[in-house]
């Protein structure tokens with residue numbers, strides 16, 4: 529579900545006005561490239577690859593049975609999940625804001641749509657998104673099926689593999705273009721898990737310089753999670769949406785995307801006061817915790 533028109537207006541304005549990419553966007557691009565290359569290297573170098581077609585399962589370069597591969601991968605898999613759990617517990621949902629490929633591709637789709645002024649721009653945008661979804665599909669497919677199926681497989685295997693690839697491209701495209709960041713706000717199961725873990729975090733958004741706030745409201749409109757960053761920083765509460773249960777601190781709903789900070793920095797671009805919002809480690813008094821229904825919104 530696309531997000532509201534108010535976010536569209538704010539982000540469209542930013543996308544068209546900005547001469548250079550914001551530092552958060554540059555970090556997101558770097559993380560997306562490194563992450564995609566690292567994930568793609570796993571099946572390409574037989575570090576981890578299953579083969580539902582020919583049974584050529586690989587782990588750390590050695591071919592072995594499916595059960596043996598799953599058993600040997602279980603330990604590193606648990607280790608990775610423990611690291612994610614600890615990172616989310618103490619630092620909040622930076623994974624959602626900066627690492628999740630769904631979020632990064634949805635943001636790219638937004639940016640291309642919002643920058644488009646002509647029909648040609650829109651066509652280039654669609655072609656770019658289809659290409660990126662095709663790359664993601666190829667990487668995902670490589671984990672599950674040996675590409676030799678297209679050379680040595682029977683007609684049925686080839687047809688099923690081609691259909692799976694096409695379905696993946698269509699699925700990624702639909703998620704990125706039609707559901708977009710609404711998925712993060714309403715339905716992402718990983719997001720719910722991270723939100724529960726990050727109920728009390730020591731990193732996030734702080735309304736650090738209220739005197740610098742012009743009350744333009746751009747931060748509230750830009751937030752893809754429909755939070756009010758200034759009010760949230762002061763302990764305000766909104767109930768859960770979609771799969772998210774009620775009662776969670778809004779600090780745990782915040783995906784640490786930094787959109788509120790980047791629009792605030794634009795507002796302050798020529799001002800003398802320090803930027804009102806900041807993202808990073810929080811002082812004790814500004815940390816998330818039990819949700820307060822009674823906190824007042826600023827101004």
Ligand code: SF4
Nearest residue numbers: 741742744745747792
């Ligand atoms: S915190 Fe920044 S973006 Fe938000 S209302 Fe104040 S000046 Fe505008």
Ligand code: SF4
Nearest residue numbers: 751782783785786788
């Ligand atoms: S409060 Fe700011 S950092 Fe958090 S989700 Fe909203 S826009 Fe992103």
